[in-house]
Amino acid sequence: MHQPSVQGGANAAVARSRPSVPGTPRSYNARMNAHHSSFDVAVIGGGLVGKTAALALTQCGLRVALLAQHCQPLPGDAVFDSRIYALSASSQALLERLRVWQALDASRLSPVYDMRVYGDAHAELHFSAFQASVPQLAWIAESSLIEHALDAALRFQPNLTWLDTRAQGLDVKTGGATIGLANGNVLEADLVVGADGAHSWVRAQIGSKTSRRDYRQTGVVANFKAERPHGETAYQWFRDGEVIALLPLPDGHVSLVWSALTDHANTLIRLDPAQLAAEVERVTMGALGKLDCVTPPQGFPLALQTVDRLVAPRVALVGDAAHLIHPLAGQGMNLGLRDVASLVDVIAKKEAFRDLGDTVLLRRYERSRSEDIRALTIATDGLQRLFSLPGNIARAVRNTGMAFVGGQPLVKRWLVSAALG
Template sequence: MNVDVAIIGGGLVGGSLAVALADAGVSVALVDASSAAEPAQTIVSGFDQRVFALRPASRQFLHACGIWRHVDEARVAPVYRMLVTGDDGTSRLTFDAYRSGIAELAVIAENSVLHSAVRSALGERDLVTCLPGRRCEGVRWEGEAVTVSLDNGAEIQAQLIVAADGANSRVRELAGIEVRQSVYGHSAVVANFRASISHDGTAWQWFRPDGVLALLPLPGQHVSMVWSTQQDHADELMCLDAGQLAARVTDVSNGVAGVLSSDGAAAMFPLRLMRAASVVGPRLALVGDAAHNVHPLAGQGLNLGLGDAQSLALAVARRGPDEAGSSAVLARYRRSRAEETMAMAFATDGLHRLFQSSAPGVAWLRNTGLRLTERFAPLKSILVKHAAG
């Protein structure tokens, strides 16, 4: 098979990139290790354990490439306000969309809902050949092209190969690109709850001695919890039954959403900071978690990946399909993503270390910082608009 671009990894970032490239007249082979060939059916009850906070810029990108129109809006919750509390329990920082002059800070959407929308959009693009249930076994770089070998013996020849195959990227490994990573010894425990009080589009985040707790709004009177905490504490939380966990979260959140009751099982994900030494190589680009993995306290992982997809699609579109893997395209992509990805990695890692430190004076510094930022409205507006993209 001969195409302009071969994308390895059919998740949200790889799938969105395939759609955007096809809309620019670029032929794409999308190699997806999962076996789902048809659009996923949106679940009809309950909510996914994994949800994403999409910033306005990410939503606009999904709108522009025709993915968002397939999203079931009834399963999306806007975030109008965010209330952040320091670990002294009194330092607070409030972000408000209306006061910052934007419609919303973010929207919360489920993993399955977004996947369904991406797959539906892929099905409408004749320039995309989806190869479900297939894995990349090898890559050969051959001057003006790159050849991908699949696990069924088939081969794909392309101008550009894109690694969208996650944090443990096989393509990145084959290309010999090293990674720099920090293992935090923390995990994120996630669960959904029914709330007895309406959240009114509010997200809450608490910096605590045992980690960072967040409650995110879901449609109706439901909230999604993300508790990023030390591994032993995460293990303890996972040992609680559903009622005990709901009671624990109700207590530590000071009942901001009223009494919580379980709306599904909890799950746990390990946390780490990871950055590839380079996001490009000869006729190769890394996107999403294959390029970078950040702490979830800023909720920016998927947003960074969608930013990668948008930037790479624009770089390829400007030069045309015949130059998809050219050094000019790859250099433009690398430059366009360097500042945001590095800044986000340093910011999230720095905040994590700042709020985990027990060094003398650090607690005063971090909580004073929250209070001072809260009092300076222009700075808050700048932060909100920057986060919106």
């Protein structure tokens, strides 16, 4: 019997699926016209990771229910979304396989060819795509741009049912998972994918315990028009326990991600556009000349969160439901998309006799993700702790370390390779 394939499209064979239930909806944004419907997979959560998971699984030929809200309209042509992501090569490859990358507006994407990192005592690191022999270090893309491309792709998946409601009950039994919905309907699925964020309802239902460390920091994001060309370079500064990043956007714009202590972040958010621009110019030492703030600043709390297990019988966690890391490395979204790629790969390679919710199968997914998640968690948390330590000795140690890495081409190439996924 054929195995599902992520490239197989809607006509790919399915290793195991439930018998079709008469009247079960099969179209984008369908309304359930029966009180009880059956699916191969139910994806709970409609962020970028959840929608990517739903699309990848439908392209395996599986019948998928997506429980999520529809996204908001795209910002105007002259405005860039303040929520941006630095997408790695592995994330780009996944979106290309799903034919989402090809649908993105290229005029709103920016490659990153170079990255310059500055310590708090004149140490500097330079990463170059040319020196690493890769086309680019990353792509900078707006969250809303990716989300709308995913929505467009999902719209034409005959195996997808989009339910604009939320789950409020989960009952897992040997024969399948039953999900009670807020609209009074019930659905069954062989597998439930929890992609519902850091405060995951699905995670709570399966009793997966979390370990959380509040960084007492807030990520402040805003976009600026820069006086000087950024040259497709990403900049990052470590200053007084905070991290300031300027990421390149098209047409001479840059995106600010300032991981600031919460009280300081609140002050930054209250500044008027001219004052905020002046403060960013000051802390970045005018690297890009005069800045003009073009979007109001927004803030989101920063924390480290790990879970004791990614899977339970008939349930798998992906994205922020499975892990939360500091944004200083820009790897949170890439980590979540690698979750999706691994889960789909495990499903595509499963034995024909195995159920989609088979615990043995799901543990393969968990094992495939453990090293990647652990390594990035330790690296980002370690860097955050290191650059938060006060005192001259700590400052000397971290800047000496940066200088050492800067003089080791092989180490830098390894770091670039790790970041590419």
